[in-house]
Amino acid sequence: MNDWRIYRGAGLPHDEIRRLPAPPPWRDFSTGGADDTLAGSDRRLGVKRRLVQNHHPRPEETDAVNAALYLRRPLLVTGNPGTGKSTLAHAVAHELRLGRVLRWPIVSRSTLQDGLYRYDAIGRLQDVQLERAQAGAPAAAAPAGIGSYIRLGPLGTALLPSEQPRVLLIDELDKSDLDLPNDLLNALEEGEFAIPELERLADREPVVEVLSDDGRKVPVYGGRIRCTTFPFIVLTSNGERDFPAALLRRCIRLELEPPGEEQLGAMIEAHLGTDAAAGDGEQGLVQRFLNREPGEVIATDQLLNALYLTQHASRAERVTRERIADMLMQPLDQPR
Template sequence: MTEQAQVRRYAGSDAGTPSTDLIPPAPPWRVFDRSAASEPDPFRTTEAMVDAVNAALTLRRPLLLTGRPGSGKSSLIESVARQLDLGPVLRWPITSRSTVDDALYRYDAMGRLYAERLNDGEPTAISDYLRLGPLGTALLPNSRPRALLIDEIDKGDIDLPNDLLNVFERGEFEIKELARLKNQGPFEIQHADSIEYSPIAQGRVVCREFPFVVLTSNGEREFPPAFLRRCIRFRMPDPREKELTAIVTAHLGEAAVGAATDVIKTFVQRSKDPGAVATDQLMNAIYLVTAQAPDEQERRRIVDLVLAKLNSDNA
């Protein structure tokens, strides 16, 4: 922490000579080059959480996680994939425009047409313009299941859960553009998350091991009963002061906890209002006050800035 405090920061003025010093180092959870990380991010589970994961794995059913923002819903799958060697987690962030078809595969028909025009009508390989999506990649016939995160499914179209059910129940899908070419192939199609390719014959993909699927929801709307009964459902617990202290210790060490007890208590107080603050805000606040070693007045400003209420436009 002492070294971090000596790093030059923005001083709020254009006067003076520009600094060539490094900006402050990133917190561990904002390091994107995972190959450079010395250790995986710590994640704390509960017995009930472990039971839910094992039920989903054994029954080959999706795990639907609900809970407050920042409660670790999207972190759980990383822990499972790492421990069970399921490979890099495939990610499908949901928006209001998300469709199951796009998550299965994408065909760049316009790109192929333009390429043929530029080559005086010379035919192109259709496989060069097809790419599997995260869901399609997860359903490839692998000897070990892949891990797929479908993040914030409650932000999707109202029909999205039922459309997903059809794929989950069958464990297969068809690439229509390849299915029309029955006497050709197999075609080598690129995965969503890498430069790897897999052969696909007659446009049909059938999974061998159903993927470990985690769906997250912030509880913004209800789902159809048919969808819910085919999922293992679990609500992430709201951490109490003891659990929060353990989380901070795991990420930042005991020294950070000792230097930020007041921040934890402030967070606990504000979290009594449901949806007001999230656990990742607490981590950000503690990292800032311990890394910058601010005076008391600046410390209060930082805590108020970072622990601003989520359910208010101007907290």
């Protein structure tokens, strides 16, 4: 019987790491380069998603997405972890061919400034001091312009003028401090913002090139950025806090339910292929997920992890497979 384990805990060095199989598709970072705008979407949507292209989301999901597109309003998506909130942004970008999804992951220290742009004042000061120190040296380089020290954030890049909307994912907004949802209001309502460091130079330098979140140089006119096409913005929340009414009235709201049997089968097929849930053990894992207790939170990626890993354990090792499933499919709402 083949041993599926790479690490055995025996303390004896060996070369079994070479037997490590390919990673799960949603954790494969080897495909795509800097120019591959869909590499992240492949991990989110599944590299085999063409096999389930006839599967459709629930009607209320498509209605909410279309309402946000028509009304040029952000889409606020709430639901338990693993229900596909973030994936929805990638699905829209993929189907509508809107390119790479701009992602702004929110933490407790996130500010509006992080999403709009960053100005490296210290780096510029250091370069100026270095230039002064080398002023007497031959072939001293000319100091870089201020645009070299400004980089747009995901929100700032999404608001750049464009013919088609960019897709922006503001992930886990409920993790922010109390001020960020209110701070977002003006940018989301007006679709523009100023860069004061460039506004002060507008008379001398009306056009300045800065770096975007995509890594491209883009022109900024008069120190202000204003969208010509409002981006498709998805704000996600795990429902851990309430948001101010001023933000809610500016958003289209969607509550995502856990995937049903049809959606779950399509998701498994997209990521792992048609035979991923065919065996008795795999069907048991799927039924365990579908028959979980009401209110018990188990994310779909926990199921995918369990299906992937138990496929590599020998089918004769029933106890091992069950132990792996118990480890990977622990309810998220039950502390241990």
